[in-house]
Amino acid sequence: MAHLFNRNVVLGVCGGIAAYKAAFLVRELQARGADVRVIMTRGAEAFITPLTLQALSTHPVHRDLLDEEAERGMGHIELARWADLLLIAPATADCLARLAAGRADDLLTTVALATAAPVLVAPAMNQQMWADAATAANMATLEARGIHRVGPADGDQACGEVGTGRMSEPAAIAERAAGLFEHGALAGLRVVITAGPTREALDPVRYLSNHSSGKMGFALAAACADAGARTTLVSGPVTLETPPHVARTDVESAREMLEASLALLPACDIFIACAAVADYRPEHAADDKIKKSEERLSLTLVRNPDIVATVAAADPRPFTVGFAAETRDLLAYARGKLERKGLDLVVANDVSAEGIGFNSDDNAVTLLWAGGEAPLPRSGKGSLARLIVQHIAERYSASRAGL
Ligand code: PMT
Numbered sequence: 120m121a122h123l124f125n126r127n128v129v130l131g132v133c134g135g136i137a138a139y140k141a142a143f144l145v146r147e148l149q150a151r152g153a154d155v156r157v158i159m160t161r162g163a164e165a166f167i168t169p170l171t172l173q174a175l176s177t178h179p180v181h182r183d184l185l186d187e188e189a190e191r192g193m194g195h196i197e198l199a200r201w202a203d204l205l206l207i208a209p210a211t212a213d214c215l216a217r218l219a220a221g222r223a224d225d226l227l228t229t230v231a232l233a234t235a236a237p238v239l240v241a242p243a244m245n246q247q248m249w250a251d252a253a254t255a256a257n258m259a260t261l262e263a264r265g266i267h268r269v270g271p272a273d274g275d276q277a278c279g280e281v282g283t284g285r286m287s288e289p290a291a292i293a294e295r296a297a298g299l300f301e302h303g304a305l306a307g308l309r310v311v312i313t314a315g316p317t318r319e320a321l322d323p324v325r326y327l328s329n330h331s332s333g334k335m336g337f338a339l340a341a342a343c344a345d346a347g348a349r350t351t352l353v354s355g356p357v358t359l360e361t362p363p364h365v366a367r368t369d370v371e372s373a374r375e376m377l378e379a380s381l382a383l384l385p386a387c388d389i390f391i392a393c394a395a396v397a398d399y400r401p402e403h404a405a406d407d408k409i410k411k412s413e414e415r416l417s418l419t420l421v422r423n424p425d426i427v428a429t430v431a432a433a434d435p436r437p438f439t440v441g442f443a444a445e446t447r448d449l450l451a452y453a454r455g456k457l458e459r460k461g462l463d464l465v466v467a468n469d470v471s472a473e474g475i476g477f478n479s480d481d482n483a484v485t486l487l488w489a490g491g492e493a494p495l496p497r498s499g500k501g502s503l504a505r506l507i508v509q510h511i512a513e514r515y516s517a518s519r520a521g522l
Contacts, residue, residue: 121297122307123153124349125364128296129202129234130155131227132172134162136277137209137243137286141167144208145175147293152349156181156198158227162211184226195226199233206296207231209243209286212254218266219257237299239267241292246282269295303347304512308388310348311437312340313380313426315355317373319400321418322409330477331395333357338504339391340365346508348389353379355394373397373423380426381433389515390437392427393466395444395477399423431461438515440464446471453487464488464514466507486510 128148132141141157148155157172158181169180184195199205207214207227214227218240223229231238240261248254249271262268270287287295314336318326333354341362343350351366353376361367368383370376373396380390399420409416431439441462443453446469453467467485470476475483475497483497486507495506 120151121294122302122347123148123151123293123297123300124307124347125344126153126203126300127201128153128155128204128206129158129198129230129236130176131158131160131205131207131210131214131230132163132167133160133207133209133211133214133227134165135209135211135243135286136166138163138166140286140289141208142171142175144206144289144292145172147289148206148296149176151293151297153296156201158182158198158230160214160225160227162213181226184224184229195229196233198226199230199236202230202234202236204236204296204299205231205234205238206241206292207238208241208292210240212242212244212248212251212257215240215242215254215257215261219260237265237267239269239292239296239299241269241286242271242284243286244271244284245278246276246280246284249284250282267295267299303345304509305343305389305515306347308348308515309386310340310343310350310389310391311353311380311383311387312336312343312350312391313353313355313376313394313396314340315357316395317355317376317397317423318371319373319397319423320371320404321401322405322407324408327397327400327420329395329397331355331357332478333359334478334480334500335482335504336391336393337362338500339393339507341501342504342508343389343391345505346512351383353383353394373400373426377424377426377429380430384430384433384437387437389440389511390427390430391440391511392430393442394426396426397423425460427462428460431463438463438511438518440466440511442466442468444468444470444476450485450487450492453485457487457489463518464511488514 155176156178173180272285273283274285315333316328316331318328320326337359340352344364353368368379402419402421427441443456445452449467449469453465457465465487475481485494
């Protein structure tokens with residue numbers, strides 16, 4: 120099954136008997152990972168209720184061009200911008216004619232004009248209407264403009280006739296929709312990324328932590344989502360916005376980060392540990408704020424669980440990528456971590472150099488794996504993340520091919 124991970128689909132439903140299949144189509148699109156919002160024409164409401172499509176899509180159904188409510192929230196321009204795909208199913212003969220004429224007198228045709236996203240139509244009508252020269256000319260006009268088509272199919276029609284005009288089956292439409300997208304290097308894979316620092320409580324108001332901002336991990340998440348992966352961030356406390364199409368679980372401590380990561384493992388093909396996890400935590404977190412009554416205060420610290428090593432030792436295990444933040448002997452220490460923690464790939468990060476590493480916009484790393492290495496020179500964390508993700512995709516494919 121082709122996928123639509125990270126894709127926003129606006130489904131336009133027109134008034135024809137096949138409109139009832141829109142309910143199944145919403146499900147098929149969602150099963151491929153799409154987020155679906157529905158536009159209904161007035162005619163469609165005669166065949167299926169907005170409530171049905173609202174319940175299935177889990178979003179309000181959009182019906183009016185000049186709807187004050189909608190204009191304040193998701194107006195036609197916002198809807199047009201939100202879409203990665205405008206799919207019109209069923210597309211009636213009237214709808215094809217109005218699209219071909221460039222009309223903008225209802226919400227659906229207006230969104231069709233206003234969107235830069237690809238448009239896919241699934242025509243459905245009486246076989247004679249489909250064969251009519253006017254419909255054929257309208258469809259040819261639309262296809263010449265780059266609008267995609269799926270169907271119509273042959274067979275028995277609701278009107279009792281037999282011929283070409285039935286709307287394609289929802290699964291076939293969803294497959295065609297998914298096939299329109301160029302799939303990235305991580306298409307269809309599920310990636311979990313730890314990011315940011317952890318906080319280890321000393322008392323209710325104090326904690327041990329570090330200077331990780333989360334920027335590197337969040338940039339990796341954005342790059343993985345762009346590469347087609349279903350991406351989840353397990354993030355320590357940071358002040359960053361979640362990248363588009365990325366799910367996020369927030370945690371505080373190393374133990375919480377471990378628990379959240381393990382919960383995601385059953386649906387994880389690639390695990391990337393970018394978080395700066397505190398290696399130690401106070402043995403006891405005081406219930407009340409520690410008073411400064413003593414001249415000296417001793418803390419006993421105990422080791423935290425090693426999250427990435429735990430993941431790498433799981434059975435079955437995902438392809439596991441760790442970072443190594445070092446201030447000296449970078450490559451030697453990093454290769455040690457690759458072997459000791461049982462990783463597939465390690466990203467060696469020199470955090471002693473000015474302007475890279477913790478809480479900076481730039482970074483420079485060397486990727487190490489059994490039998491190879493690749494230095495990636497200093498650049499912004501966004502572009503570096505895209506390069507790292509390319510390498511991860513290559514190493515992942517090689518590992519699956521047993522190379
Ligand atoms: O967040 P930024 O400000 O953008 O900074 C990015 C970064 C410098 C934090 C990032 O690029 C980085 O180097 N992350 C790893 C930091 C680190 O803690 O490295 P480490 O060498 O101590 O740990 C080795 C690996 O084990 C890491 O993948 C780490 O996530 C993991 N680990 C460590 C300890 C632990 N208890 N559990 C772990 O999973």
